[in-house]
Amino acid sequence: MLELLLKKYLDHIIKKYHQWLLEGRQSLQELAVYELCGCKQRATFNRTLPHIVIANSIKPINIVSEAIHEGLESILGYSEKVFSKTIDVGGTRYTIYAQPDYFDGEVLIDFKFTTAPLETLPKERHIMQVKLYKWVTGAKKAYILYLSPRGIREVEVTEEFTDEDVRKLIESWSSPRDPRECGECPYKYFCPHYKPQVATQPQQTAQQRNR
Secondary structure (H helix, E strand, O other), X not given: OHHHHHHHHHHHHHHHHXXXXXXXXXXXXXXXXXXXXXXXXXXXXHHHOHHHHXXXXXXXXXXXXXXXXXXXXXXXXXXXXXXEEEEEEOOEEEEEEEOOOEEOXXXXXXXXXXXXXXXXXXXXXXXXXXXXXXXXXXXXXXEEEEEEOOEEEEEEOOOOOOHHHHHHHHHOOOOOOOHHHHHXXXXXXXXXXXXXXXXXXXXXXXXXXXX
C-alpha cells in the first residue's frame, strides 16, 4: 500500500509542478517564482538534474504540506493555474511563471505549512514570493496563510513589486541568494557555491568570562 501511495503522490507532484523540468527546458530565461526567490545555482541544477528535485519532494513534511494544500484547494473549489509575465532585462527577455495556491481574479492566497514558531513569521522569502505573485497576476489583495501545529496565522502582503524591482531581482540573482538556503539544499554535497552555516556561540556573561 505504501508503494502505491508514494507512486500516486509522485505522479501527482510531477504533473502539478515538475513536468516542465522533465521536458528539458534548459533556459534560465524561463523562471518559476520560487526559483527567482532562491539560489541561481540551484535553478541550474534543477534543470540538469530534475530527478533530484522529484526525489527531494518525497520528504514526509513535503507530503503533509501537499496534502494540506490539496485539501484547502478542494474546500475552496479551486484548481491551481499557471500565470506568466515577460520582462526585458538589459535586452534579454525573461518569462516569470507563478502558480499561486488560490487566486480568484482579485484576492490571492499562498498557503504555507510550517513547524516554525509563529512569532518567527512571516519569512522574508515568503513575502518576496507573494509580491512576485502579485506582480505576475495583478492581484489586488494578497495573503500568506501559515498553518502550523501551533496555530494559524494570516499575513496580508500589501507591498508590491514594480517592473524595476523585478529587474533588480533578476540582475542580483546570486548563488545562493541567502546563505541560509544551503543547509537544506539537496545539491550541497557537490555545489561550488555551498556556504556552510557557522554556529553562533551564546554570549557569555561577565561572570562567566571572569571564571
